[in-house]
Amino acid sequence: MADREELITRLGDLGARSATMTALFQQKAAASYGLGVTDMKALDVLMRGGAQTAGQLGTALSLTSGAVTGVVDRLVKRGLAKREADAGDRRRVVVVADFATIASGANVYQGIGEAFRELHQSLTTEQLAFLVDYTERSIALTEQAIDELP
Template sequence: MGERDELVRELRLLSELDSTQTAVFQQAAAAQYGLGVTDMKALGIVLREGPRSAGELMSDLHLTSGAVTGVIGRLVTAGVARRESDPADGRKVIVTVDVAGLAARENVYLPIGDAFDELYAEYTVEQLRFLAAHLVRSTEITREQTAALHRGLGS
């Protein structure tokens, strides 16, 4: 086996280890808020993309309507999100971030963000560009493969 093959093998293993460690971290972080990982992912989507309808969250997270109703309820109960009626269609629920509720909680993501900032400080601009491009494509591949799995499950 050549060096390239060995490196690809190592990258596959490291990606799996990184994915597992990220999932374990996300679980621990969510528990600090009294929430589950899916709840925190929904909150992250609303933080990044702005107010989302329940239907959009269903699609984003590949959840059933009942599951997304539970997620929204837990976020509202935790005081980190609000459930509002869509002004254009009162039958639709819009989820928004409760900024004051979120700000009142400790941000358990700050230490890991700081640690990654320290790591990224070691890289050149070119290396950072490569890492960013890799993560963009990696995210696209994962999204595509997730969709394929869901299609295979008939969801």
């Protein structure tokens, strides 16, 4: 078995490779929908977080108001999102994911999602708990690093 420092080094290398492979997959997946990676990340924010104002979406993705307008325009044009009046304040407009349109089309994420689900099914409950904890802590570290960038 490798020693502790070798394992730490290997984890760093694997993390970098995983990040690169994820970025490449996201780029190719987004292109298959005629979108960019930022557009797909915006759609993910809408799907997970619900209705957002353009300002909220821009903040979530660190985008300027002009950039977020372009993102929303592209999502709306492809029928993946809609602009709607805010139920709480009819003067405001929110952007919502169009789940019906999303579900009716091809899903390039389905294959990889099934493969990961199969991988996760092969793990013990203890292994899954460790991975959940590790991933949550990794996300927190990444969020902190994002906040510290200029």
